[in-house]
Structure formats: C-alpha cells, structure tokens
Amino acid sequence: MATAIREVGVWRQTRTLLLKNYLIKCRTKKSSVQEILFPLFFLFWLILISMMHPNKKYEEVPDIELNPMDKSILSNLILGYTPVTNITSSIMQRVSADHLPDVIITEEYANEKEMLASSLSKPSNFVGVVFKDFMSYELRFFPDMIPVSSIYMDSRAGCSKSCEAAQYWSSGFTVLQASIDAAIIQLKTNVSLWKELESTKAVIMGGNCYYRNSYLFSRLILLYLVIAFSPFGYFLAIHIVIK
Known part of the structure; x- marks a missing residue:
C-alpha cells in the first residue's frame, strides 16, 4: 500500500514539474x-x-610488380664500413667479390665518426655500413636516395614504379641489403643463399576503393x-x- 502511494506521488510530482516547465517555456518564448x-x-x-x-575518393589500385632486382643500380658505388674487424672484413669481402663483383668499391673506417666526416666530401653514390654486432648492421644512405620515413602515409592511387614507396627497391637499398644478409648467412652457416635472394620479386600491393x-x-x-x-x-x- 505504501509503495503504491509512493509511486502515485512520484508520478504526480513529475507531471507537475513537466507542466511547470511547459508554462515557463510558454512565458519565456525568446529564451526557448x-x-x-x-x-x-x-x-x-x-x-x-x-x-x-x-x-576524398581513392580509386581501386591494382597490384604493381616491380622490375627484377638489378645489381647494375649499384654501379660505381663506394661502400664504406665500420668497425673494421676480421668478421666485418670477411663479410664485405664476400659482398664485393662474390655477390657484387666489379660493381662496388669498399672502404674501411676506424669508427662511425670518421666515416661520417669522410662522407661529407664524397659524391652521392657513397653508402655507409655500420655494424652493430656480428648479425646486425645499419645502412647509411644520403637522404635524397631513400624515403625519409619507412611509414608510407600517402595514397597509392597515383603510385607507380617510381613513387616513394618503391624507392627502397629502385635506389639499390634492397640489393645491397640482400647481398650483406647473404654474406652474413654464408659466414654463419657456410651455405650461400645469394641466388635465392637475388631472384626475389617485389610487388606494390593494391588496395580497394575508399573514401577519406x-x-x-x-x-x-x-x-x-x-x-x-x-x-x-x-x-x-x-x-x-x-x-
């Protein structure tokens, strides 16, 4: 009984407030x-x-197959590396003699600072290799040869074989990386995988139509x-x- 009375009271109070607000709105028409x-x-x-x-609509983009890996891109390349140890010298010897013969010229540097100072007087075909340890290294290209960022943010609608997304392939970055990787693998396992890596194919993946x-x-x-x-x-x- 008490619950029923309470519910009636709540409904009556709510109805009264609604009526009151309605009257206020009618009297204050400008504010309402x-x-x-x-x-x-x-x-x-x-x-x-x-x-x-x-x-903005971006049309559907088909897959684009890039040209085969070409060693001639690195023709007359000056390849400097640091530090100079028995292992790094052996790696670079395999790269210059076995994988990229008559293509690159190797130079040794005691440390990264010396290589950087020397690169300032070198032409744009100079590339540095900094070995962090036996298995890892960094390639130092001039900024205009490869994309500034490895994250490609633009649309692929107007992308062709010469667009920014393919610069790692067309600049010789991939060829050089594959040859150094093959030399490291061969030195570690005594198995040459250069032929397999050299035959690698690259495809710029297409995309569906979308709006953004x-x-x-x-x-x-x-x-x-x-x-x-x-x-x-x-x-x-x-x-x-x-x-």
Whole structure:
C-alpha cells in the first residue's frame, strides 16, 4: 500500500514539474527559441561545410610488380664500413667479390665518426655500413636516395614504379641489403643463399576503393560539434541548477 502511494506521488510530482516547465517555456518564448535555434544553426553550418568539403575518393589500385632486382643500380658505388674487424672484413669481402663483383668499391673506417666526416666530401653514390654486432648492421644512405620515413602515409592511387614507396627497391637499398644478409648467412652457416635472394620479386600491393576526410578537417569537426552543442548544455545546466 505504501509503495503504491509512493509511486502515485512520484508520478504526480513529475507531471507537475513537466507542466511547470511547459508554462515557463510558454512565458519565456525568446529564451526557448534560442535553446532550439542555436544548436540547429550550428548544425546547419556543419552540414554545409561537410558538403563543401566532401570525402576524398581513392580509386581501386591494382597490384604493381616491380622490375627484377638489378645489381647494375649499384654501379660505381663506394661502400664504406665500420668497425673494421676480421668478421666485418670477411663479410664485405664476400659482398664485393662474390655477390657484387666489379660493381662496388669498399672502404674501411676506424669508427662511425670518421666515416661520417669522410662522407661529407664524397659524391652521392657513397653508402655507409655500420655494424652493430656480428648479425646486425645499419645502412647509411644520403637522404635524397631513400624515403625519409619507412611509414608510407600517402595514397597509392597515383603510385607507380617510381613513387616513394618503391624507392627502397629502385635506389639499390634492397640489393645491397640482400647481398650483406647473404654474406652474413654464408659466414654463419657456410651455405650461400645469394641466388635465392637475388631472384626475389617485389610487388606494390593494391588496395580497394575508399573514401577519406582530410586530417585537419576531421579534427575541426570535433571542435565544431563541441561549439555547436555548448548552448544546449548551457541552458540545460541552468535549468538543472534552478531545480
């Protein structure tokens, strides 16, 4: 019985508050219209801006098979390496004599600082190899020969065999890396895999058609939504505080 009376009281109180708010809205028509029109006004401009800046369409891209690995790309390449040890000398000897004969010229440097200083006076066909240990190394190319970043962010729609995504292949980076890897494997296991690595093929993977907004526009939409609904939140907060 007490529960039924309580439910009737809650419903009566809710109905009374709704009626009270309705009467207030009728008496304060200007404020009520502002509460409705402000969000609608900003929403209208958001829709208009979206129509003026439609999503960019990227067409479907087929797979593109690159040219076979070509050693002649490294013709007259000056290959400097550091540090100079029995192991690194043996690796570079195999690279220059067995894998890339009559293609590269090797130079020894005591340390990385000396190699860097020497590279400043070298032509653009100079490449440095810095061995970290027996199994790992770093290739140092001039910045204009390979992409600045290994993460390719642009669309592949206009990508061909000469685009940035294929520069690692066309600049000779991959050929040189494969020859050094083959020399390390042969030195470690006494098995030559250069023929297998030399016959490696590369394909720029295609992609499906998709739509994408610009990065800046997507961030502006989030900010605009906050501005658009801030009047509604303002009026709602006022009513809650009053109640």
